[in-house]
Structure formats: structure tokens, C-alpha cells
Amino acid sequence: MAKVLLCDDEEALCRGMARLLRSASYDVVIADGPGGLERLDHESFDAVVTDLRMPGVDGFGILDAVRTKSPSTPVIVMSGSAEVPDAVRAMRSGARDFLVKPVDLKCLEEALTAALGLSNTPAPVADPDPDPLAWRDRNAPWLLGNHTAMQSVFSLLAQVADTDCTVLITGESGTGKELVAKSLVAGSARAKKPLVAVNCAAIPSGLVESELFGHARGAFTGATSTRTGRFAEADGGTILLDEIGEMDPAVQSKLLRLIQDGVLRPVGDDVDQKIDVRILAATNRKLDSDVASGRFRADLFWRLNVIPIEVPPLRHRMADIPLLAEHFIRRFNDKNRRAVTGLSPEAVAALKQYNWPGNIRELENLLERLVILKGTGTVGLSDLPPNLRHTSAGHVTPLANVADLPTDGTDLRAILEAVEDRMISEALERSGGNKNRAAELLGLNRTTLVEKLRRKRTATTAS
Ligand SMILES: Nc1ncnc2c1ncn2[C@@H]1O[C@H](COP(=O)(O)OP(=O)(O)OP(=O)(O)O)[C@@H](O)[C@H]1O
Ligand SMILES: [Mg+2]
Structure with a gap:
């Protein structure tokens, strides 16, 4: 019998969920945040389900405690739909799954079954290769770069390549996302199996579903024969869903189902096909803001974003x-x-x-x-x-090599200021002077940008 710790400060809700889980043969312990922490100190659990927002100790506190005390125990977090950024953060901090409140009890049970199944598979090797450059040289010699920013990418690649984990590769256009995806495949057990790359933005929206999942003969006008979809072509191997941010919402739900259940159903077909495909996704969009604005399904985002790899700009x-x-x-x-x-x-x-x-x-x-x-x-x-x-x-201040410390030292403050000046003027130029847009381009809020501009003006008039 699996032992589950259920943390929520709403006691009535907790009891209801606990009753149901017990009837599904789970051994359930309920607690609020501080109580949960104490339980974790003295007992071990097969899984932890926790609310995110709780007084005293919140879901992140619980997540932290599990990570230090028993890292292989899966944690499922629950949270209100308005707390998407928190949920994203929780997934990044190692939560296994995420459920939106009010939690559908069937979903909770499914999530638990999946999490407990997963926790029995060997965890990704924590430190398979202490030298990321050596991993690169052995597996993906074409992926050039010695800069520390790239070494962090190689080090992530080394840790996750040989798992079946879903990876979301993000980065500006032209940074090498596709090359990173190929490198992931090259270092995986699926290296000799097909890698099927699909550009989600390039397929006309009406055709995406049949392109990805295939269709049965007669599924729609013009479907004169059965068509194998790209997922089926990738069976046993890997699929790269490029420009995933452009994917149509209807197709997003179908993809979610495929990821959750490992089955696909061709358009116009009435039977599911079991399928074994590792999914890699890439995008140059900020998917978490698309989630916040409702353009991209939150639940799909969490499924895809199990391991995020960000490719740094040149x-x-x-x-x-x-x-x-x-x-x-x-x-x-x-x-x-x-x-x-x-x-x-x-x-x-x-x-x-x-x-x-x-x-x-x-x-x-x-x-x-x-x-x-x-x-x-x-x-x-x-x-x-x-x-x-x-x-x-x-430019008077040398901006070259800003990331390398010259042997004879440097003037860090001057360099940082010069970089800031340059980025701000470029953002203003690109936005045609629109401060809101410029602030967005810089990842600042408008007030911060305006304050920086004011300070610069004061400095210029003073000198
Ligand atoms: N680290 C690297 N070493 C060598 N070549 C690279 C590296 N990164 C990218 N390239 C090359 O740069 C070009 C662009 O890379 P790629 O197509 O992978 O970028 P991308 O991020 O997928 O771009 P987009 O967002 O436009 O799809 C390719 O020709 C690729 O081979
Ligand atoms: Mg690309």
C-alpha cells in the first residue's frame, strides 16, 4: 500500500480527498504546511501531494524538504489557476506533476499512479559525466563552444540525454536549438532510431492533426488512403516539435493526451495506437507568458517543460x-x-x-x-x-570579450554601464521610442526603465 502525505491548510478539503484516496487503497496522512514538514522529518512517504499556497510553510517549503530528505519521492503540487507562474516554478524545482484546484479526484489518482510508477524507474543519473566538454566531444562534436554559458548547456545535455525525459529547448532564433536537439538524440539510447523533426509553424493549421497523428482512409474529403503520421514514423525514436508555441489549441489537447497516455488516435480512426516516442520541443517564444495569457495550455506546458534547456544568445x-x-x-x-x-x-x-x-x-x-x-x-x-x-x-568602452576577465583586470562597473546604455538605446530604437515595448524587450518593468533613463539624464547633465 503506497503511503501518501497530503498537505493542505483547508482541512475539510483534505479530509474529502483523503477519504477517496483511502478507498482507492492508499495509506494517507493529512497535514497542514508546518505539520507536513514535521511528518517529513520522521516518516518516509511514497509520494507527497501538496497545496502551493499555505500559511506558515507553503508548497515550496514542502518541496524543498522532500528534495533534501528524500529526493526520489515524487511531489505533486496543487494550486489555483491564477497561480500559473508559481506552478511553473514548482515544476522547475522538481515537482513531478501539477493539478489545478479544485482538483478532480480522478485526475489526482491518475497523477499518483503515474508518479508512483515513475518513481520506480531509475532516476536520471545525477552526475554521469563530471566534464561537460568531454561529454560534448564524445557525443556531439559538431556543437561548438567553450564559453561557460555553453558548458552549462552541455552539462544539462549530459545529464538528461540518456533518459526518456521530455525536454523543452528555448532560445532566440538562430541560437542552435535544433542542433541541441540533435545532440540530445545523439547522446541517447535512441541515437540509432529515427529523429523526426516537425515544424509546427510550417504546417497549415487544418492539416496539423493529420500530419502529426495520421488519418484513416475516408477520414475527410480527400483522404483517399490511410496516412501514417509523424508520431508513428518516430515510433521507437524521437520527435522534435519545433516552434511548439505556434501549435493550434485543438492539437495541443491531443498532444497532451498522447503524452499522458502514450497512445495516439489517427484522425477518423476509432482505435488507439500504443506508441513509444521521446518528445523534444523547441521554441523561440516565451512559452510561460503564452501560458499566462492563455495562448498555450498550461497542463501541456508542464508536461513538456520537465527539463528546460535555454540556449544562450550569441x-x-x-x-x-x-x-x-x-x-x-x-x-x-x-x-x-x-x-x-x-x-x-x-x-x-x-x-x-x-x-x-x-x-x-x-x-x-x-x-x-x-x-x-x-x-x-x-x-x-x-x-x-x-x-x-x-x-x-x-564605442569607447571595449565591449568585446565582456564575459572574459582580461589578465590585467578590468573596470567592471564601466563595462556594465556601457552594456546597459547600449541595450537601452537599442531597445528604444527598436521600439520606436515606446518605453513600454522597450522595457519588455529588456525584461524590465516600465518604472525601472524610466528610472534608469532619468538617472542617465541627470548624470549627463551633471558632467
Ligand atoms: N554551437 C554551434 N556550433 C556550430 N554551429 C552551430 C551552433 N549553434 C548553431 N549552429 C548553426 O547555426 C545554424 C542555426 O542553428 P539552428 O537551426 O539549430 O538554430 P535554431 O535555434 O533552431 O533557429 P530557429 O529559431 O530559427 O529555428 C545552423 O546552421 C547550425 O548548424
Ligand atoms: Mg530551429
């Missing part, structure tokens, strides 16, 4: 530019029969000062153009397009 890892540039020069020399030998130090410095809104793809395209046009010899500053040349000339 401007946060400028030190990798020489390495990437060399790689692309070699590649485009071969492809286009050219013999460019490299970049001059001034050209490298200019590349390191540019903002790279299109990230690695933009760098890649630029280098292909430069290699073709230059043909031989070294690419110098004057070969670069004007917008790149100007960034290098226009």
Missing part, C-alpha cells in the same frame, strides 16, 4: 566567435572552392562588438558571404558590412 558568448568563425570559414571554403585563411584581429574585434540579433545563423550567413566574395587571404575590417564596422568604431 551576444552572451562572444568569446566563442573566433572558434565559430574558423569553423564556418573552413566549411564555406570547402563548399565554394575558396581559400580564405581567416579574419584579421580587427575584424574579430568588430564581430565581438556586434549585437547578433540573428545569432549563430546570422554569423554563419555573414561568413558564407565573406568567404565567397573575398575568395583568398584574410578578411579585414574593411571587408565587413558597414553596420558591423560601425559598432567597432563607435
Whole structure:
């Protein structure tokens, strides 16, 4: 009999749920927040179900205690629908599942069954490879980068690649999300099985369902034969749902069902097919804000976001530019029969000062153009397009290598200020002076931005 700790400060609700779970043969202990903590100190549980908002000790306190005392015990959190960001945070802190209150008791039971089943499978290896670069070299040598920002990505990859965990890969356009997905597959037990990549934004909305799940003959006008969907093609392997943020709500529910039950039902068919597919999803949208605004299903988001991997923008890892540039020069020399030998130090410095809104793809395209046009010899500053040349000339404070500490030290405050100035002016420029939009682009609230602008104005008039 599985022993479950149920924490909620609403006693009546707790008792009701406990009664039902007991009738389903669970051994249930009920407690409020502080009581739950105390129980966890002295007893062990097979699963914990906790409310998020409770006086005294909240759900995060319970989650923390479980994580330190008994990390393999699954925790299911419950919370009101208005507390989406908290729920997201709870999932990130290791909660196994999330239920919206009022909790449907059948859902709770299902979640418990699933969580208890999962806790019996071996947990992801905590520290499989102490050296993330070594993992990369062995599994995904094509994924270049030595910057610490990328090493964190490799280290996550090393920890989750060889599991069947759903992974949500986020990052700006062109940062390498698809390459990261391929690297995950390469380091997994499914490496030799199919990887099917689907761009959810590229399929006309009426066709998404049949594209993903397949259809039976005669399912709709024009369905003259049975069609195997992309999920079925990926059976035994992995599917990458790219641009998942663009997925139609109706398709979102069907996908949720597939993830929960491991079965799919082709359009117009009346039988379920059992399927074994690892799901990776990628997006350049901020999915948690789409959840908050109701564009994206919260429950699907939690299912997908079991392990989030954020690929950093190129401007946060400028030190990798020489390495990437060399790689692309070699590649485009071969492809286009050219013999460019490299970049001059001034050209490298200019590349390191540019903002790279299109990230690695933009760098890649630029280098292909430069290699073709230059043909031989070294690419110098004057070969670069004007917008790149100007960034290098226009700034007094060197922004190159901002993430690397020079051997002779640096003036951190000046660098941070220069970065801030530059980002703020760019945000204002891009938003056409609209402070709300600029604040959004910078991840600040409007008041903070206005205050920063005011301080800068005062500083300029004072000097
Ligand atoms: N770390 C890296 N090392 C080498 N090449 C890279 C790296 N990251 C990305 N690239 C290259 O940059 C290009 C863009 O990468 P990718 O298509 O994976 O980006 P993405 O994040 O999926 O972009 P989008 O958001 O537009 O779909 C590809 O040609 C890829 O091979
Ligand atoms: Mg992509």
C-alpha cells in the first residue's frame, strides 16, 4: 500500500480527498504546511501531494524538504489557476506533476499512479559525466563552444540525454536549438532510431492533426488512403516539435493526451495506437507568458517543460566567435572552392562588438558571404558590412570579450554601464521610442526603465 502525505491548510478539503484516496487503497496522512514538514522529518512517504499556497510553510517549503530528505519521492503540487507562474516554478524545482484546484479526484489518482510508477524507474543519473566538454566531444562534436554559458548547456545535455525525459529547448532564433536537439538524440539510447523533426509553424493549421497523428482512409474529403503520421514514423525514436508555441489549441489537447497516455488516435480512426516516442520541443517564444495569457495550455506546458534547456544568445558568448568563425570559414571554403585563411584581429574585434540579433545563423550567413566574395587571404575590417564596422568604431568602452576577465583586470562597473546604455538605446530604437515595448524587450518593468533613463539624464547633465 503506497503511503501518501497530503498537505493542505483547508482541512475539510483534505479530509474529502483523503477519504477517496483511502478507498482507492492508499495509506494517507493529512497535514497542514508546518505539520507536513514535521511528518517529513520522521516518516518516509511514497509520494507527497501538496497545496502551493499555505500559511506558515507553503508548497515550496514542502518541496524543498522532500528534495533534501528524500529526493526520489515524487511531489505533486496543487494550486489555483491564477497561480500559473508559481506552478511553473514548482515544476522547475522538481515537482513531478501539477493539478489545478479544485482538483478532480480522478485526475489526482491518475497523477499518483503515474508518479508512483515513475518513481520506480531509475532516476536520471545525477552526475554521469563530471566534464561537460568531454561529454560534448564524445557525443556531439559538431556543437561548438567553450564559453561557460555553453558548458552549462552541455552539462544539462549530459545529464538528461540518456533518459526518456521530455525536454523543452528555448532560445532566440538562430541560437542552435535544433542542433541541441540533435545532440540530445545523439547522446541517447535512441541515437540509432529515427529523429523526426516537425515544424509546427510550417504546417497549415487544418492539416496539423493529420500530419502529426495520421488519418484513416475516408477520414475527410480527400483522404483517399490511410496516412501514417509523424508520431508513428518516430515510433521507437524521437520527435522534435519545433516552434511548439505556434501549435493550434485543438492539437495541443491531443498532444497532451498522447503524452499522458502514450497512445495516439489517427484522425477518423476509432482505435488507439500504443506508441513509444521521446518528445523534444523547441521554441523561440516565451512559452510561460503564452501560458499566462492563455495562448498555450498550461497542463501541456508542464508536461513538456520537465527539463528546460535555454540556449544562450550569441551576444552572451562572444568569446566563442573566433572558434565559430574558423569553423564556418573552413566549411564555406570547402563548399565554394575558396581559400580564405581567416579574419584579421580587427575584424574579430568588430564581430565581438556586434549585437547578433540573428545569432549563430546570422554569423554563419555573414561568413558564407565573406568567404565567397573575398575568395583568398584574410578578411579585414574593411571587408565587413558597414553596420558591423560601425559598432567597432563607435564605442569607447571595449565591449568585446565582456564575459572574459582580461589578465590585467578590468573596470567592471564601466563595462556594465556601457552594456546597459547600449541595450537601452537599442531597445528604444527598436521600439520606436515606446518605453513600454522597450522595457519588455529588456525584461524590465516600465518604472525601472524610466528610472534608469532619468538617472542617465541627470548624470549627463551633471558632467
Ligand atoms: N554551437 C554551434 N556550433 C556550430 N554551429 C552551430 C551552433 N549553434 C548553431 N549552429 C548553426 O547555426 C545554424 C542555426 O542553428 P539552428 O537551426 O539549430 O538554430 P535554431 O535555434 O533552431 O533557429 P530557429 O529559431 O530559427 O529555428 C545552423 O546552421 C547550425 O548548424
Ligand atoms: Mg530551429
